[in-house]
Amino acid sequence: MLLTKAGSSARWRCSSRHWMLILLTALVAVSVVSLLIGAGSVGPRQVLGLLSGSDHAEARFIVWELRAPRTLIGIAVGVALGVAGALLQAVSRNPLAEPGLLGVSAGAAFAVSLALVLGASAATLRIPVAQLGALIGCVCVLSVARLRGVGSDPVRLVLAGAAFSGLLGSLSALMLLYDQRAADEIRFWVVGSLAGRRLDDLWAVLPSLLVAGAGVVLFARPLAALSLGERAASGLGHRPGLIRWLAVGCVALLVGAATAIAGPIAFVGLVVPFVARAIAGPDIRRTLWFCLPIGPLIVLTADIISRVVVAPSELPLGVLTALCGAPVLIAVVRAKRLPML
């Protein structure tokens, strides 16, 4: 009996390791493709030519100054949104909780738009503003989630989030009317994109990503205990209230950082933990590990598609993730039974 249990656990671990290996290989492959392909005329042949010593200035510039930063930023955004989604789902115990759907991204985007209209334009100011907006969005949505009747039904929380996002969207539209000249800059904050972002932006948000990452490592264990129920968690010596607030703080840091560099990108936080859970099972610790490669994988794939479908222009990344993510949401909701977290 004991032996079979140990055996199955070992097999699980083995297959889990295989999965991780496959995902990491896929991530490396997608990152390479992301360097090779773009909306411009520089294709795989010219880029590979660089390796064999060709002196194609245009290709060198496009790969190192445009595609490489974009790929790195895509990886960071994917990690941030994937982990934030998994955390938010664990904290709200709702498999549909997603930073984009629940209005956390909208909160960040709204805060930045407000700052822009009030005259701010410095890149350094943007990130704390976005994170503050994300935090306020988080708190609003989670307090709604604790209202009677909403918390018990996952779909209602999404509806509350949609209403909240709609409210923030209309306020942003109001600001557009108020100041039409800021419209061009704000339009970017309505639909997210990785185009034209610079590495400086990434370095600016890296500290908050690292802080959030360290936080996640510290409270992953109590967070897993929380999934047993608040009483069980308290019985194990954890403090559910504190864990919840720490997790919310991390979600705000992660989503605020991702939104500050790429604008609001919806559905990534829903799809990534969904896939990760399918591979890793219900344990939040394992889910979080798998979110690390799956997030960037999905964001980079979407970004590559967004570059080639309407070349020589580009589709905003946020539009593409919404197009692909919405069917997933419907499929998850329509599946006979939502997994309880």
Place this chain on the structure above:
Amino acid sequence: MRHTLLQRGLLGMLMGGLLVGTAQARTLETAYGNVEVVDHPERVVTLYEGALDAALAAGVTPVGAVTTRGGDNVAEYVTDYLSAKELEHPEIVGVVREINIEAVLAQQPDLILAAAQLPEEQYQLLSQIAPTVVPHTQPLAADNWEAEARLFGQALNREEAIEEAISAVDQRVDAMAEAVAKAEVGENAYLVRWMPGGPMVMSENLIATGLLERVGLDVQGGELIGERGVHSDVLSLENLSQVDGDWLFLATLNDDGQAALDSAKQSPAFNRLNVVQNERVVPVNGQLWSSANGPLAAQAILDDIENALLP
């Protein structure tokens, strides 16, 4: 028999009355059929930037007008013109796509000049307020403004003033074309609007690009724009070299063109263009260059071109 005679008599009187009426009014051929306008319109409302421009060029100051695109007032070159001539500024009666019918009514106009794109439902409302003149819709072309200005000139009963304004533009264009050819400043140009994600290439069928062509610069980028489009989609930064010509006119809706240029220069992909390195990027006012039209707009655009090409 007597009955029909009476009818005929009444009809004749009616016809006579109509004839007397038409003697005082003039009939114009517009997109919505023949429209009768008064001989000397005094309270004119313009619902189109080209109509405002043409009216001013003809010497009529409208009492009401719509805002320029992306602004909350008429275009800057118009306010400059009004201030220079110490004319009354028109009341704002909405934006081109959203006309405030009540504000139009409040002006009690005797003539309304509108854009070719005016929807029929709006025309029905407006024509109850005052005779409404709508030019025929034409495919986008750089010289559409001339025919439109002529129609508006007719409506205002000031054909001559409009003809003079148009030929003044023609003469200036010819003189500048000669000077540009002599100065050998380059061959081609692009007009783009700079967005945070990249540039939108503007059509060669706008009044501004048409004037650039006429003074001797070959305006390029038409293949990036759909057949009826005014501008392309936002071009990927990877394709910036596609707008790298001898001149780059950078239209911006911001107050400060230089600030827009500086923000574009933050992008390394923009900075490495030859046209940027050669300092041949000209920030221009997007209200004037991509939204306005008419003889006064043409003169203002020519001012910009002259300052850039023939300093």
